[in-house]
Amino acid sequence: HQGYLNSAKEMIAPVVEALHHVLLPGASVNQPPELLFTSYSAGGAVAGLLFAHIKSQCRRDGLLDISKKFHRIHCITFGAPPITFPAITQVASGLGLFLAFINEQDPVPRADSKYFDSLTELYLSPVTKSLWDLPPLSAFPAGRLVVLRDRNSDGVEVDVTAIDVSVKELEETVLGNPAAHKIVVYLERIELLHKKLGVFVI
Numbered sequence: 033h034q035g036y037l038n039s040a041k042e043m044i045a046p047v048v049e050a051l052h053h054v055l056l057p058g059a060s061v062n063q064p065p066e067l068l069f070t071s072y073s074a075g076g077a078v079a080g081l082l083f084a085h086i087k088s089q090c091r092r093d094g095l096l097d098i099s100k101k102f103h104r105i106h107c108i109t110f111g112a113p114p115i116t117f118p119a120i121t122q123v124a125s126g127l128g129l130f131l132a133f134i135n136e137q138d139p140v141p142r143a144d145s146k147y148f149d150s151l152t153e154l155y156l157s158p159v160t161k162s163l164w165d166l167p168p169l170s171a172f173p174a175g176r177l178v179v180l181r182d183r184n185s186d187g188v189e190v191d192v193t194a195i196d197v198s199v200k201e202l203e204e205t206v207l208g209n210p211a212a213h214k215i216v217v218y219l220e221r222i223e224l225l226h227k228k229l230g231v232f233v234i
Contacts, residue, residue: 036074036077036078036081036113036115037081037115039078040078040081040082040085043078043082044082044085044093044094044095045094047082047095048094048095048098051067051098052098055098055101063103064101064102064103065101065102065103066102066103066104066105066106066128067099067102067104067105067106068105068106068107068108069082069083069105069106069107069108070106070107070108070109070110071109071110071112072109072110072111072112072215072218073110073111073112073113073140073213073215074112074113075112076109076110076111076112076113076132077109077112077113077115077174079107079109079112080107080109080112080115080116080120080132080173080174080175081115081174082095082107083105083107083130083174084116084120084174086099086105087120104128105128106128106129106130107128107129107130107131107174107175108129108130108131108132108133108175109131109132109133109173109174109175110133110215110218110222111133111134111135111138111140111141111213111215111218112132112140112141112173112174112175113140113141113143113173114141114142114143114144114169114170114171114172114173115171115172115173115174116171116172116173116174117170117171117172118172119172119199120172120174120175130174130175130176131175131176131178132173132174132175132176132177132178133178133179133180133194133218133222134173134177134178134179134180134197134202134207135179135180135212135213135217135218135221136179136180136181136182136207136212137207137208137209137212138207138209138212138213139151139207139208139209139210139212139213140213141173141177141202141207142169142202142207144169144170144171146167146170147166147167147169149167150164150165150166150167151206151208154206154208155208164206166203166204166205166206168203169199169202169203172199172202173202176196177196177197177198177199177202178194178195178196178197179194179195179196179197180192180193180194180218180221180222180225181193181194181195182221190220190221190224192221192224192225192228193225194225
């Protein structure tokens with residue numbers, strides 16, 4: 033996953049420049065703005081790395097400095113591949129939301145070579161047991177894991193619910209439908225969930 037890290041490093045300077053343009057000189061210090069890092073798939077991995085970089089506060093640079101001008105900073109990703117080891121699911125108090133939405137059956141959040149080898153073996157092998165031994169996660173999606181599940185199995189009407197899952201539950205679940213990774217599926221489920229709840233209560 034070195035490519036995601038390199039992309040995140042290259043984006044620090046342009047992100048800092050863009051944020052400088054957003055922050056108006058003389059803005060009220062009583063109501064500082066909030067900042068959201070968000071994206072889908074590989075972009076979600078980069079967003080998670082930028083957010084984790086701010087969270088770590090281990091290296092002073094332009095991004096860390098300008099982040100102090102925001103009241104809270106959030107990161108919400110959709111179908112992002114695994115990027116961290118160990119898992120980063122929580123943030124410091126007051127830092128903001130850190131959520132990783134995963135469509136049920138989307139294999140990308142488990143995307144590593146050993147997992148795909150196991151998945152290929154499962155598809156090519158006759159089913160002889162009810163449980164399939166999956167390899168352990170070598171990396172983890174960044175953020176609190178929230179699975180978007182369709183509670184209707186008839187395929188006629190989608191009834192979306194959002195479920196918190198642990199890293200262990202993700203590790204023990206077979207996710208193997210590439211169609212579940214499509215951005216249109218994420219958009220549809222998020223929109224349906226929004227209509228169902230009215231507002232998100234996270």
